[in-house]
Amino acid sequence: MKQIIKLLSVIIVSAMVSCNTAPETKSDSTTETAAPAGGQENVSDDVSQKDVAKVAVSSKDHTTLVAALKQAELVTALSNAGPFTVFAPTNAAFDKLPAGTVEGLMKDDKKENLQNILQYHVTLSALDATSFTEGQVLGMVNGDNVTVNIKDGKVMLNNSATIVASIKASNGIVHVIDGVLLPPAKK
């Protein structure tokens, strides 16, 4: 019996904790970028083509990205009409960053930095892999630019990440990349 109660207490506590991390912080998150509440990602629809957010969620190679998108409160935006081109670094790409980088960015007080980096992976307009050209400059959602290079038939971004696969989504396209794009340092 004691054990049952103990177990239940754990569940209760964890429920409370998750409450604290979610809606409770909303009141002071009003000055941050993304909408504080859920949006189209909560629409139940198993028939329509997956949006870019759902494409990422359904990939086992993108669990880090998805966790980061959630932490940065960008899932709602990416579930909207777009159209988006999302450069989606794989888990392995995130693993290439210096140890502790991702963990650091996932902290609440680094949310703006995380948003800045993730928004640097999104541009408005659905660009399929064939539409990229050598030297093309893409204006990303965070306000900075990404430069495209074509090397040996492969599309490279900022000479640091290569598109390894492309998945069409309902509201755009997801290009899987093997590196994380880092926005230029702020002047």
Added chain:
Amino acid sequence: MKAIQLKNIALVSVVVLLGMGGCKPKNAASAVDAGAAAKAYVAPGKYDEFYNFVSGGFSGQMSVYGLPSGRLLRVIPVFSVDPEKGWGYSEETKPMLNTSHGFVPWDDLHHTELSQTNGEIDGRWIFANGNNTPRIARVDLSTFRTNEIIEIPNSAGNHSSPFITENTEYVVAGTRFSVPPDNVNGDVPINTYKKNFKGTISFVSVDKTSGNMKIAFQLLCPGVNFDLSHAGKGPSHDWMFFSCYNSEQANTLLEVNASQKDKDFILAVNWKKAEEYLAQGKAKKQSVKYAHNVYDEKTHSATSTIETEVQVLDVKDFPDIAYFIPCPKSPHGCDVDPTGEYIVGSGKLAALIPVFSYTKLQAAIAAKDFIGNFGGIPVVKYESALYGEVKKPGLGPLHTEFDGKGNAYTSFFVSSEIVKWNIKDLKVLDRVPTYYSIGHLCIPGGDSRKPNAKYVIAYNKITKDRYLPTGPELAQSAQLFDISGDKMQLILDFPTIGEPHYAQAVSADLIKTKSVKIFKIEDNFNPYVSKGEGQTKVVRTGNRVDVNMTAIRSHLAPDNIEGIKIGDEVYFHITNLEQDWDVPHGFAIKGSVNAELLIMPGETQTLKWVPDRVGMFPMYCTDFCSALHQEMSGYVRVSPAGSNTKLLFSTGKNLPAADSTGTK
């Protein structure tokens, strides 16, 4: 012990469930708190506090809602035919939809703009733009009817319209799609855009008394896409500001090619200066062709006139009429705050919102602080015109309205939210999600000098799970937020017709007392009016038959008509003899390849009918008017071409005499 155990477990489960409940994402249902219903509630029989005039987008019409209830009060037909009201089907209204291309039964109505005096809404008229076949319409707010439509020549996609100056001196029309002007050969390769395509902005003057519109002058500008605009106010009264995108001058795949530059422009136009040049005779007269359609409330009918000339000022020849201000990333909304000092450009791909200062702009112009020119128009240095930037406000800023208390409310399409920010310190104060993908937003008087900031209304593009599903196409919607406090509070969703773009709202007090109840029958100057049943008649002129008919509860006069023949064109001119509020009569006849008429009290409207077969054709009143509405009907006998059936008409007696079996 066992009982206690179970009880404990049950208790714990309840706690867990409650805990879980609190963790649900704050979406749809939980974003609305308990007080919301009361705030949107207007008791049966009570009036709403505001009229909300909402564009119908691809419906081509304008809808009128009451706020805060969200009740639909009326759909005003503007650019699209409306068989329900006979709009575009009656002979009297057909000319309203005439254009230089002929009769156009549809358009795409994007923006509504209430007339103003001294920068405040005056409740006289509301203007609307036709986006596809460029036109501006004026709706009279005493009748809620479209009284005038003017076509815009040298234009192709009248999106940057129908925004007005502070005293409704002008309603403007900037072309979204640049094209070769109408007077040159447009049969050129599309890829000669940079050379051959021009963007025009029209200033359409509005007569102070009648409201009648006239194209005063056009500004010929380089080929770009003019998107939206707003007039200066107070100190900036003489200026009009237009956002433009595609300064890349791309002509294909604009999705990519018009998003190349870091900055496009806001065009600042000194229209007073343009007026001076016009007065000096410096404008060039250009031969064009455009329709100007006016509805006359005395004759209850419209006339369409084809105009043939406009006066054009080529802006590059007049360096002090217009200036470009660089504005980040494809600006969409271009909004001026109530003081007239701050101009807000919303770059739909920008990560910030620039706020320009009118004072700084003037100083920069005086100091010729230019970084070059674009198409012959000086480009002011960005920093020199900039008051400041709202940093990281949200994703995809589109439009801004103002509360008159120093705050701005901007809609964000990509992040689907409204963000409230302070104009002075550029700090974000509050944000609320919208469901889903907001386009325009509206605060009553929110683009005037005197906002009445009780509510902000979001006009959303996508509703998905917000209403019961209705197949692949769902209603688009408005969402009403109470903004009387520091935080925005969602209080109501209501569906809208077509696609709502811009909307305006105004205190009902300004309009409701002026509403026309009836048209006085003695003031009816329609050439086919019957001011009493004694004046009704049926007149044949060759194969044209005019039926001057009356409608009153509960009969048509005449209600028996014989002698109509195949090959005839029959015009039913129905005068509604009622002089009582809210008693229209309708009129329809079997097999008519036309619509019904809906005739207001004291009005005359005409339905053209070309019978296609011999036989008996019932006609009746379509608007339930009285206890004997079902009796309000009649017959028209149609005989073969060349038959000698006599033309006869009657009400209440048989002509020819009863039991007549026919003519042969």
